[in-house]
Amino acid sequence: MGTSETPISREAVQAKVLEVVKPFVKDTALLETITDKTDLINDLKVNSARFIDILLDLEDAFKIQINDKEADSILTIGDAVRIIMSKQTHN
Amino acid sequence: MGVIAPNGISIEAFEQALRNGVSGIKHLPELEALQFACQVGSVPEISEEIKNKYFSEEALRTMSSYVLFGSVAGIQAWLDAGLELPGDSIESVDWDSGVILGSGMSANDLFAEKIMPYTNAGNVRRLGSAIIEQTMNSAPSAHVAGLLALGNQVTSNSSACSTGTESIVNAFERITSGHAKRMLAGGCEGFSPYSLAGFDSMRVLNRKSNDNPQAASRPMSATASGFIPGCGAGILMLEDLESALSRKQRIYAEVLGGAVNCGGQRGGGTMTAPNSTGVQHCIKAALAMSEIGPEEIDAISGHLTSTMADPLEIKNWTLALNRNGKNFPYINSVKSMIGHCLGAAGGIECVATVLQLHKNFLHPSINCEDIHPEIAGLIDEDRIVRKEIKTDNIKIMAKSSFGFGDVNSCVIFKKWAND
8 A cells, every 4th residue: 555656545544544543442433433633542542652553553554654753743543644645655 | 270381271171181191292393493402392372262362452463472371371360260350440450469470581582583683673663662561570460460450469570490389479478468368379481492592502401302292301200301391371369268268269279388498509509409408498397387297298299390300309308208218298290291381380380289189189290100210219109190190188289399599489288178
């Protein structure tokens, strides 16, 4: 997913982000009412100590690198999608 | 009780394997590939079904084998004691229950697979958040505490091969001093060639039986040639008697008492060999605390590793108890079937001891058709259990463990017959 030739749609990116986040969410029912503003720690109750693992999994899933400043800016699902979309290269 | 043994990963399976003298020792291809001199050992196999039953997908991604073994055995023991798995609220915390669950070699598997290569490659950021909680020395007890919402003492002891038995002595002391009602206690050890490499280099492992794994662990035999490495976990739930009776749950046995000490690595004792005076002191102290005389010991589950130390261990028992020949208690060695599970040994072997008391049998000590002549000179061969004995005459059993560091531990168990 996310090759240098083919940009992925925002919907597809969000779907993949949710797939990555799912194992870290105790109550998976919360994933059914996701919006851009859904906060990973406050709304999805992800253990903040595991946040780094989500970032590593996002890097693997999208073949990108997320630097520390970008990582600090990811609070919501929308933030994660925004960062990933910005790293997509276009033809 | 809970047990993850190389020849049985449940109490029921372990009991049957003990009765039938079933060995869990196999050829280990990893050791052969790494050119170990000893290429056999014993490793319990935990199914994906069991892993998924107790652990989330997230938890399983970074899990060291000693945490896995210790956690599953801990949950088994908790449920076997008639307790329920707790919920998530603070009201679920059981302030009266704790755990002492140690190991000898900790998480060398994860160290070798993850910590060392990632760090040396300058890539520490890829290690992730779970590495520390999986590899810290207290990882097994910390994990069991979280799974079971334990609110009393949570710690991992470590005294080499004495770890599992020592934890039971310490748990006994915590309860009898009034600081806890229930303590899970025992030992665990993970599988990693890196944990075993040093033993192979020291030439204390049996390198002569690679073609016959099940005959390789030979405690008390004239052809014992070194121990066989193993791993797993064994845990007892110790409980204050009043508390146990009020819960109306099955009681397997009573802990009469126990003792731990060190021989000071003097008087023949070294880092790897026991000071006989220290060993005898420990046994006598255990008897004294238990308020029983040496003649009341019906059977011994020995440390008996299948090394040159076996005859000395028997001699120390004859001197500590002042019993020999036909008057010696029955004796057997679980290690004959599962090898030496290091930090887990004492825990697994205490489970075996309690099972024998509760179920009225003594398991065979396999691979000692040829008794070591020194041992034959000390005790009558019929005292060495070589075939299953079904008897309800075994009322009191002693379990001893001796570890590198010249450390000793001994627990006295009594059959519970008060139902």
